[in-house]
Amino acid sequence: MTKFICETKNLSKKYKDFYALKNVNLTIPKGEIYGLVGENGAGKTTLIRLLTGLNFKSEGEIILFGHTDNLQYERTKIGCTIEMPALYKDMTASQNLEVQRIQRGIPNKECIADTLELIGLSNAGKKRVANFSLGMKQRLALGVALLGEPEFLILDEPVNGLDPTGIIELRELLKKLVKEREVTILISSHILSELHQLATCYGFLHKGELLKQISAEELNEECKRHICLRTDNIQKTTLLLEQKGNINNYSVYPDNSIRIYECLDNVRMISKLLSSNGVIIDEISVQGENLETYFENLIGGRKNV
Amino acid sequence: MFNQIRAEFYKLFHTKALYLTFALILAVFGIFSIGGQQQFVASSSSLDETWKIGETVGFLARAYSDTAHPLIEEIIRTATSYTVFFWLIVLIFSVIFFSREYTDSTIKIAIASGQSRIKFFVAKYIVISITSIFLYFSFIMIAFIIECAKFNIPIQLFPMLKIAGLNCMIMGAFIGITLMLCVIFKHTAIVVGAMSLFTFSGPLIYMMTWDNMSTQSWRVLTYLKINPMYYWMNTCSYNMINNLEINILIYFVGTVIITFLVSAFILRKQEIR
Numbered sequence: 001m002t003k004f005i006c007e008t009k010n011l012s013k014k015y016k017d018f019y020a021l022k023n024v025n026l027t028i029p030k031g032e033i034y035g036l037v038g039e040n041g042a043g044k045t046t047l048i049r050l051l052t053g054l055n056f057k058s059e060g061e062i063i064l065f066g067h068t069d070n071l072q073y074e075r076t077k078i079g080c081t082i083e084m085p086a087l088y089k090d091m092t093a094s095q096n097l098e099v100q101r102i103q104r105g106i107p108n109k110e111c112i113a114d115t116l117e118l119i120g121l122s123n124a125g126k127k128r129v130a131n132f133s134l135g136m137k138q139r140l141a142l143g144v145a146l147l148g149e150p151e152f153l154i155l156d157e158p159v160n161g162l163d164p165t166g167i168i169e170l171r172e173l174l175k176k177l178v179k180e181r182e183v184t185i186l187i188s189s190h191i192l193s194e195l196h197q198l199a200t201c202y203g204f205l206h207k208g209e210l211l212k213q214i215s216a217e218e219l220n221e222e223c224k225r226h227i228c229l230r231t232d233n234i235q236k237t238t239l240l241l242e243q244k245g246n247i248n249n250y251s252v253y254p255d256n257s258i259r260i261y262e263c264l265d266n267v268r269m270i271s272k273l274l275s276s277n278g279v280i281i282d283e284i285s286v287q288g289e290n291l292e293t294y295f296e297n298l299i300g301g302r303k304n305v
Numbered sequence: 306m307f308n309q310i311r312a313e314f315y316k317l318f319h320t321k322a323l324y325l326t327f328a329l330i331l332a333v334f335g336i337f338s339i340g341g342q343q344q345f346v347a348s349s350s351s352l353d354e355t356w357k358i359g360e361t362v363g364f365l366a367r368a369y370s371d372t373a374h375p376l377i378e379e380i381i382r383t384a385t386s387y388t389v390f391f392w393l394i395v396l397i398f399s400v401i402f403f404s405r406e407y408t409d410s411t412i413k414i415a416i417a418s419g420q421s422r423i424k425f426f427v428a429k430y431i432v433i434s435i436t437s438i439f440l441y442f443s444f445i446m447i448a449f450i451i452e453c454a455k456f457n458i459p460i461q462l463f464p465m466l467k468i469a470g471l472n473c474m475i476m477g478a479f480i481g482i483t484l485m486l487c488v489i490f491k492h493t494a495i496v497v498g499a500m501s502l503f504t505f506s507g508p509l510i511y512m513m514t515w516d517n518m519s520t521q522s523w524r525v526l527t528y529l530k531i532n533p534m535y536y537w538m539n540t541c542s543y544n545m546i547n548n549l550e551i552n553i554l555i556y557f558v559g560t561v562i563i564t565f566l567v568s569a570f571i572l573r574k575q576e577i578r
Contacts, residue, residue: 052417054577076419086410090320099319103312104418144414154417 004063005030005152005184006051011060013046013208020046023060024210026203028186033178035199036188037295042205044188045083048156051186052080065151076104079145080154085137089130093121093140096129097147104148111147119143120169134161142170146177153177153185159194167191171198192291202291206299225288227260227267232280234258245273257283309420309428317432322401329394330440333387334447361542363512364389375452377461378543381468384449385541388441388472392504392534395437395476399483400496403429407491413577422572426488430565434480438473445469471540471550474557479504479533481564488568488575507532530556 006028013021021043028034038044049055051062053075064074087096097112116122119139129137138161145153153174159167171194177183189195195202202219204211214222231237234256241247241260247270250260263270264286271284317323364386369375375383406412406429415425446469453460482503486496511529514521515538529535536553539546 049576052413053419054413054416056574056576072419072421074419075417078418080414080417082413082417084410086413088316088320088411089409091316095315095319099312099315100414100418102315103308103415103420105308150418 003030004028005065006186007063008047008051009061009063011047011050011062012058013043013050013055014058019208021050022208024205024208026210027213028184029201030184031178031182032200033174033185033187033198035195035202036186036205037192037195037202037291038188038205039299040190041207043208044205045156046208047205048080048082048154048186048188052078052082052154054082077151078154079147079150079152080156081138081141081145081158082154082156085134085141087129087137087140087144090128092126092128093124093132093136093143096140097143100144100147106148115143115146118146118173135163135166138162139166142173149181151183153183153187155185155187157189158187159189159191167194174198192295196291204295204298211298219291219294223288223290223294224259224261225264225286227264227270228283228285228287229258229260229270229281230256230283231258231274232282236277237274237279240273240277240279241270244277245270306424306428309424310431313428313432317402317436320402320405322398322405323436325401326394326398326436326440329390329397330444333390333394334444336387336390361544363508363538363542365542373456375456375458377453377458377464380449380452380456380458381465382541382543383452384445384465385468385472387448388445388541391437391441391444391476392479392537393501395441395480396483396497396500396504398437399433399480400487400493400500402433403484403487404491404493404496407487407578408493410578416577422575423569426484426568426572427565430480430484433484434477437480438476441476442469442473445472467550468540468543471553472537474553475533475536475540478557478560478564481561482533485564485568488571503532504534507534508538511535511538531560533560 004027006026008024008026011021011024011026012019024043024047026047036044036047046055050057051064053071061068062071064071065077067074088099091099093116094112097115101109101112113122116124119142121136121139121143124132124136124140129140132140138158142155142158145155155174159170162170174185174187175198178185187195187199199216201213201215203213229237234252237258238250238252241250241258245263247260247262249262250258252258260270267284267286271281274281365382367383369379369383406415412425416422446465449465450460483496483500486499490496490499507529510525511532511534514525514529518526533556536549536556538544539549540553
């Protein structure tokens, strides 16, 4: 059994001299909700298009369900929504689902009613999709993606057009799918606060490059409010914090910074303690981020390199 | 493949394209019902305007040498003449039914969920061809039977079926060219415009040149021979010259193979927007 549902190795997409994606090494573990974060034009949709076979890679490798060959077959295990909902506007919701059911050779006709129930469109009745709101179209597009119980769901901006209730319902539905059907989900969204409540791991794309992949736990750890401390002597600093400051909840990072997770409102005390014992402080500040600021700092940091 | 074809038929019966086609065919049937002698466009080498079989090409409806006792060939000519409008109807139907997958982006879902691009194309071709040919065949057979009944002439199915079969092959080739252009341009207006020009320039050039074909340049001859209307003009005029049946068979097989290969090549290389 493969550990990763989807992997890319040095995946690039080039248009003439412009790289829309450059050497992307992505790994999506089975059973995770992978949040793809990036501003407009970062390459999120390009990456999704490459994974789903709509566009062709210029360089690199795509591995789906552990296979690099016969990706067309592997894609039969994928359900997806890409950009705007792609639906037959002359048809009703159930007719749209029926087309997909026949096309994919799903024998069970009851899956139509079940899917409509799941996406909350049971009462859409004989209304044609042309008369649907954007939110209803998004739900139906998700329903189309869910038909045939795919192992891997790829959702490109699925909350666009959804009202707050719809967003909450979608979030709960996706969590339920992961829990009950062990579906793996790749989801891209501009609404980072929403993604933060859903994703279990993240990939940050910027100008076609995957800057970082990180698990939700690691991200929360990095975003946690803390006092960031840099001194000329780490050993002496930690000794002083523990023995004289009675501070034990801290971590030392490889970049020689110390993150203190207590006494957040008493920075002055820590500063005084260290100074009075001859430790030179290079930096001391209270930090802590949400996903938006984390992302901004991440791409901002890159900009300054 | 079977599932793909079933899905295409399901789409067909649940979209406007088919009903628009029905409405247009009914309109053509309305023109047929008006009666009277109706030569839409015709060119004849005979001077007496009797539109003799073998001496005329064009869309000749009810151009009977004897209005009380028409020849069976003239009735066949009448039944097929009205289908001049079918080329436009089939063109619009094919383009709407095929290109909407691009305009509505629904092709994305099929490709992204592992459907083969080639099977997708072939299923579309099969469904469009079956539907168009069925409607075309039904129309000319009904028109033929009505005309035979009107003049109390015994129905001779074989010559009519032969012409119908030849015309259906021409239509199969015509649909192949149309879908190939849909794959290349992906734009309804461009395909309809280009195909309309190509299709309807054929008869006009042919009518101007048909009685002195041997003096025409190779360019004119090539243009005519690749144009489905060249073959159809002859069958609908009952102008069965120069092994026309064999030429139509070669044209059908050649066009279907070439358009399929070109379409398949482009589809395999095409990035879906």
